[in-house]
Amino acid sequence: MTNTPFPLELQNISCAFGEGPRHVSALNNVSLAVNPGELVAIMGPSGSGKSTLLNVAGLLQRATSGHVLIDGASASDLNAKRAAETRRRHIGVIFQNYNLVPTLTVGENVGLPLELDGKTDRQAVAIALAEVGLEGFDDRFPEEISGGQAQRVAIARALIGPRKILLADEPTGALDTSTGDAVLRVLRQRIDSGAAGLLVTHEPRFAAWADRTIMLRDGEIQ
Numbered sequence: 284m285t286n287t288p289f290p291l292e293l294q295n296i297s298c299a300f301g302e303g304p305r306h307v308s309a310l311n312n313v314s315l316a317v318n319p320g321e322l323v324a325i326m327g328p329s330g331s332g333k334s335t336l337l338n339v340a341g342l343l344q345r346a347t348s349g350h351v352l353i354d355g356a357s358a359s360d361l362n363a364k365r366a367a368e369t370r371r372r373h374i375g376v377i378f379q380n381y382n383l384v385p386t387l388t389v390g391e392n393v394g395l396p397l398e399l400d401g402k403t404d405r406q407a408v409a410i411a412l413a414e415v416g417l418e419g420f421d422d423r424f425p426e427e428i429s430g431g432q433a434q435r436v437a438i439a440r441a442l443i444g445p446r447k448i449l450l451a452d453e454p455t456g457a458l459d460t461s462t463g464d465a466v467l468r469v470l471r472q473r474i475d476s477g478a479a480g481l482l483v484t485h486e487p488r489f490a491a492w493a494d495r496t497i498m499l500r501d502g503e504i505q
């Protein structure tokens with residue numbers, strides 16, 4: 284019998300920045316496996332390595348040592364182009380800052396991951412925008428919407444297409460309580476339909492949406 288691989292697995296990840304007196308060990312031998320349909324909250328004090336862990340899992344930051352496995356295949360040594368392709372096809376990342384492209388409309392921003400893969404799909408864009416409560420916003424530009432709406436556009440962009448891994452770094456930061464809950468509900472629905480997720484949050488109230496919580500301290504799982 285073969286074991287089904289985890290959608291996302293981190294094996295013995297260490298990540299250091301800087302040299303000499305500027306050396307910082309952000310992550311120290313962190314291992315974590317996430318099942319399909321599982322949302323794992325990552326909590327811990329400021330500077331404990333939460334964002335670094337998310338960036339390594341999202342192939343945005345290379346670990347100093349250890350492996351990132353996606354569906355059992357090593358993704359740690361991909362070059363930048365292959366890492367970007369893998370991210371676009373399999374991983375949705377919601378950043379603390381929204382990273383919307385100012386010269387593209389809301390609809391174009393949301394559809395960008397599909398567009399880059401040559402798969403324009405206006406219907407998928409409309410569905411993703413409706414999921415975050417922004418139907419009809421397609422033709423607005425980022426400067427014409429509020430901070431909370433921009434955050435929801437970024438979430439729609441992260442959710443579009445069949446992403447098997449969803450990574451969210453304080454996704455509720457700029458949102459009022461009820462909109463924050465609505466966003467978590469959308470994330471939770473995607474997880475319940477089979478995606479694997481990591482959610483960095485400072486708020487126990489939002490961590491309560493996760494199936495389990497890991498605590499980081501000084502780059503180590505407690």
Ligand SMILES: Nc1ncnc2c1ncn2[C@@H]1O[C@H](COP(=O)(O)OP(=O)(O)OP(=O)(O)O)[C@@H](O)[C@H]1O
Pocket residue numbers: 300301307308309327328329330331332333334335336
């Ligand atoms: N690019 C970088 N260069 C140098 N040091 C970095 C870099 N990125 C992170 N660090 C350091 O690594 C450690 C972990 O940072 P990280 O951003 O992962 O923490 P965090 O838990 O997400 O913090 P916060 O809750 O404040 O966002 C910190 O000491 C930080 O200063």
